[in-house]
Amino acid sequence: MPKVTLQKIEKSFQARPLLCGLNLETRPNEYLVLLGQSGSGKTTTLRIIAGLEKPDQGGIYFDDVDVKQVAARHRDVSLMFQHDGLYPHLTVEENLRFPLRGKLNRAGQLSRIEQIAGVLDIEPFLRRIPERLSGGELRRVSLAKSVIRQASVRLLDEPLSALDASLRHQFQHDLVRIHRQFPALTIHVTHDGNEAMRMGDRIAVLDRGVIAQIDTPENIYWSPANVSVAKAVGSPPINLFRAKQIGDRVRFDLAGIEPLHLPGVKTENELDIIVGIRPESFQIDREAPRTTARQLRLTGECCWTSVFQGMRQMQLRCGSQTVEVLLDRSETVSVGATMQLKASGGNVYRFEADGGNLLDNPSE
Numbered sequence: 167m168p169k170v171t172l173q174k175i176e177k178s179f180q181a182r183p184l185l186c187g188l189n190l191e192t193r194p195n196e197y198l199v200l201l202g203q204s205g206s207g208k209t210t211t212l213r214i215i216a217g218l219e220k221p222d223q224g225g226i227y228f229d230d231v232d233v234k235q236v237a238a239r240h241r242d243v244s245l246m247f248q249h250d251g252l253y254p255h256l257t258v259e260e261n262l263r264f265p266l267r268g269k270l271n272r273a274g275q276l277s278r279i280e281q282i283a284g285v286l287d288i289e290p291f292l293r294r295i296p297e298r299l300s301g302g303e304l305r306r307v308s309l310a311k312s313v314i315r316q317a318s319v320r321l322l323d324e325p326l327s328a329l330d331a332s333l334r335h336q337f338q339h340d341l342v343r344i345h346r347q348f349p350a351l352t353i354h355v356t357h358d359g360n361e362a363m364r365m366g367d368r369i370a371v372l373d374r375g376v377i378a379q380i381d382t383p384e385n386i387y388w389s390p391a392n393v394s395v396a397k398a399v400g401s402p403p404i405n406l407f408r409a410k411q412i413g414d415r416v417r418f419d420l421a422g423i424e425p426l427h428l429p430g431v432k433t434e435n436e437l438d439i440i441v442g443i444r445p446e447s448f449q450i451d452r453e454a455p456r457t458t459a460r461q462l463r464l465t466g467e468c469c470w471t472s473v474f475q476g477m478r479q480m481q482l483r484c485g486s487q488t489v490e491v492l493l494d495r496s497e498t499v500s501v502g503a504t505m506q507l508k509a510s511g512g513n514v515y516r517f518e519a520d521g522g523n524l525l526d527n528p529s530e
């Protein structure tokens with residue numbers, strides 16, 4: 167199974183740069199999620215890999231073979247589109263036979279359809295036309311169609327979008343099952359950070375025309391390379407505060423957060439920084455006033471609370487900013503109460519205010 171390498175890809179539409187020297191190197195057979203905001207160029211990147219779009223500059227390699235001049239139909243790539251991509255006048259079975267024409271004889275085609283239909287549970291509607299299928303059934307058929315040719319590179323464009331929660335959950339399992347039973351390099355495009363965290367062996371975050379970071383979900387979450395990556399995953403999102411680093415002291419622009427000592431970043435002059443704290447890194451601070459300033463301490467008013475995935479979720483009004491907090495479910499909090507929270511200095515990220523790159527990695 168090939169790995170795909172994109173080298174310094176440039177692509178503009180109507181003189182507006184979209185991909186700006188994008189580099190990407192996959193691993194063979196991995197399930198890679200390409201994560202980026204709407205309009206960041208995810209579909210364009212898939213289309214460039216598939217051969218449906220030409221880059222203005224840059225190289226495309228399958229293993230070490232330059233495929234830039236290879237036509238889409240010769241690239242051994244399948245693409246599952248955002249829309250279902252099925253022919254409306256053909257039955258499901260006829261739709262599934264379509265990609266196999268000229269590749270397998272009739273008996274081979276039927277046996278392959280039977281195999282995939284079994285895995286994806288679509289045998290009951292092989293004789294129906296797409297119009298007679300529900301949204302979830304259509305999605306499974308569409309996945310079957312993209313898998314049936316058993317291409318070595320499988321591209322999935324927002325495969326879980328527009329499905330309700332339970333269907334999405336079910337279809338997620340279908341995608342994982344298909345990946346295990348019919349291994350191929352899979353590139354799954356989404357703008358949803360949670361989906362990326364659940365699905366990917368690795369996640370590549372596309373931001374401002376380049377891959378800002380490619381790594382395991384865990385490293386993307388806990389060791390983000392910059393502010394954009396930190397914001398791309400996590401629900402509720404990471405909290406970001408403007409601050410200044412002077413020596414090893416951090417002073418916040420927000421009145422509700424006390425200054426703290428954070429060594430590790432050397433500055434002679436005052437440095438504008440952005441401090442990031444994940445919502446789950448906070449705890450309620452019930453201790454007596456501290457003697458050391460190595461913990462971040464924040465005071466605010468609880469303005470909203472609910473239960474989120476079994477945890478106590480809360481929003482704290484802190485000066486002009488709303489702080490997202492996830493606490494243990496045993497914590498009781500009431501709206502309107504003034505609360506003091508703490509977070510270990512080891513869970514505090516510091517990013518450059520200018521450019522957003524990570525300045526140091528928290529140690530805990």
Ligand SMILES: Nc1ncnc2c1ncn2[C@@H]1O[C@H](COP(=O)(O)OP(=O)(O)OP(=O)(O)O)[C@@H](O)[C@H]1O
Nearest residue numbers: 179180184202203204205206207208209210211357
């Ligand atoms: N053929 C084209 N001609 C002109 N502009 C295009 C073309 N294809 C894409 N674009 C523009 O490029 C930008 C990125 O599009 P693309 O579909 O690659 O983004 P995306 O990250 O997949 O977005 P979404 O998540 O909304 O699908 C958009 O502004 C889109 O309008």
